[in-house]
Amino acid sequence: MLTNDYYDLIVIGGGTAGTLCAIAAARSGLKTAVIERNSWLGGMACGSGLTEMNAAGFQSRPLYHGLEEEIFNQLIESGHGEYHFAVPMSSNKEVKVDRLRYDPEILKVILEEKAVSAGVDIFYDSELTEAEEREDCCRITVRNLYATWNMEASYLADASGNANLIRTLGGDTIKTPEEKQLTSTLMFRISGVDIQKLNEFLNSGQLPSVIREGLSREVLKGKILALTPIPGSRDVSVNATRAQGDYEDSRSCSRSVIQARSQILPILEFIKEQIPGAEEATLSSIAPFFGVRDGRRIHGAYKLTLDDLENMTRFEDSVACGCYPMDIHDPVTNTVIWKVLPGVYHIPYRSLLPVGFHRTLVIGKCLAADKEAFAAIRVMPIMMNVGESAGYLFRLAKERKCCMDELNAEEIREYLDTRYLNN
Template sequence: MRTADFVEHLNSYPATDVLVVGSGPSGIAAAIAAARAGASSVRIIDRFGFVGGNLTAGLVGPCMTSFSLDGEIQLVRGIFDEFVRRMEDAGGAIHPSRVDSGTGFSGFMVFGHERVTPFDPEAAKFIGLQMLEEAGVELMLHTFVADTVVDGRTVTGVVVANKDGLGHVPASVVIDCTGDGDVAARGGARFAYGRESDGLVQPMTLFFRIKNVDDDAVDEYYRTHPENRFPFEDIVAAAREDGSYPIPRRGVQLFRTPEPGVWRINTTRVLGMNGTDVADLTSAEIEARHQVADLLEFFRKRLPGLENCELLDTAATIGVRETRRILGEYTLTFEDLQQGKHFDDVIAAAGYPVDIHSPTSGDGPFDDGIPPTANIYEIPYRSLTPQDLDNVLVSGRCLSATHEALAAVRVMPPCFAMGEAAGVAAAWAARDGATIHEVDIPALQQHLLGQGAYLGPTFTAPQGPDRDDETGRDRSTALHH
């Protein structure tokens, strides 16, 4: 935390109305929404040289469901749906209305895996960039936000480190989309960390992709071995038992991509590390890369369809599932999701269930005995508003939620939906010189509905469902009338 006198000798960048820190799913949506809502200037900062966060740098995919748990209603629409359709038009995605659970695209999972979105990370990089440019957002890449400048409960800017040296970026309203809540935490916002019982967080995973996979052979193995809850679980169990390969998970979590023969692998696992500690991050990257080498050998020697696979790429960063959860005016709980609780200040709806990868073993997801969430649940605006700050919104993985609730809403489609709402709220707060606690919620909800959002059964969407010709499922969005 820094005060105004600290920044006097730093490079000074132009002040911005709305500053979005982090360009992952949440940050992309937040910046586009803020610019479209009329903010006079919007700047987005990211430490990488491209946008996307886990969509791109993390090689994470597919986007988990944007539909209700039963796969019937598309809940996350708006900017997310526009992004997916543009990737699809460029040949880089398959719209979720056409993706069934129990297939390679859904990692052969059934529960919670209806209507996922397979996509190409390069399409995400370019379409994300294009949409930001078209909205008039100013990009500041290769820039790490190292500290927060505060005046009481107000964040007046951030301290950045980049090739220019150390700099100061002043802002009227900030949306913290760093996943880790870096800006809010350094600005003095209280936060929670880890599960209540022992303070542990979910494990980290370095994603990688393989090519030259025999897609049909993998499908055939899944079809003829229905006893496997996770793909190749029987073969993994044998290797773990005889000690030939130290596979860190119960099965191989692999996802087919739109490109034939190319699959994403979500199977490395590093336990007990803190994603806000650089020594832990370094150790985790090292350990995970050794796991990639071991897994590749195991795949080629033991897995049907993967005999000739080759490494296509590894993620630019290890994936961090959980760190700080900023304390907001409301903390979203598992019970809220289970009951499908209605919030007067609902700003997003989602249907992905609680997905906890065990902090202590190779188990999960869905191994913890946690009951299913409601078919549709809601996310309130107050889970994006830190109790301790007046002009900072938190959106995406660092929202105010319990360990269990975060494990559901952390997936990428709800992060887009939160970002879209946060962007509009930030633009309005900057315009009106108001705090983020004073935003007109009914007006925000009407605005989001007008942009094609679905806000749960209490609200009627402005248009009827747009049925997909092939599947008859709802793929509606106001943006594509």
């Protein structure tokens, strides 16, 4: 058993929320570590096959500042990122979303460089096995293939996306029943596409008829065929497979992955036949991550609701904002249920506070929210915004020598406003 140094903050999970939290905390002077089960930062943004950040803008203007703006601008300036505004969703052309398209391989490099330069200690291929929150500190046990060791910190952040830290600490969580879990996707990437011809087709309004043809042939299993050109390349990411199963049950999830992967080659042949510019396309990669949209959520000091988003409730302790619509991938009908929201909504700090804990925040999509609100806020730019704000607030708590549940709304807003403005 090895024992590591004491940290101010340990972040469990190096997805986009966890990474931005760690960078913000480390830049603020906290000794920070990230425990990540994969060998890269960025989580789903870099490993699921996704190549666009939905709702990265609002009304055809970039929405976010701070680290997000810094990262997005670096992608754009390098030729590997592009804003696309008011883009129709393939499952419903009436729903339009501002997006940032990007190359996930370049994003991996950017996130890692920023974390390392900020002084974050990264533990790849490692996972949490035990955790304890004490009165004066927190203690965790971590393992990889070769060793098990203990770590201590003043504070912990659950950025696992599925409340793994909270469950390990013994906290209660909410899991969606299997039959109601959002449909999952295994994305893939194709190469050798004539991007100009593809864009002309996507702008022509003909995609819905192609989707209907795919459904009638039973090549497509749902009403979606999202084709996203990757900036700086002739590659396109494809979001089209559909599978259902309990993501926490190994046997069930494995069957779902196999089912989704078996759909890829028939879909590719259909794309080559039906989509201009893709006639010579080849399969270049299949995502190593299964795109699970659902996840456990915590019991928090405040549960965010769809009403809050519809009313654009301006919370006194707001820490993040977003504008993505409610997006439920229904497992019964294999359709996407949309509810467009009226503008920019907010997420309160209290939704990050797990009931019964004092030195821990939840900063991923497993924060406290009802199912409908979850279906809107779960997208990456919003969670990145949550993560960055949390990173700064860990610094505030350290300065005050207090627990995370002792911060009040006034000081939260004042502290964040000195670092960035989100509206």
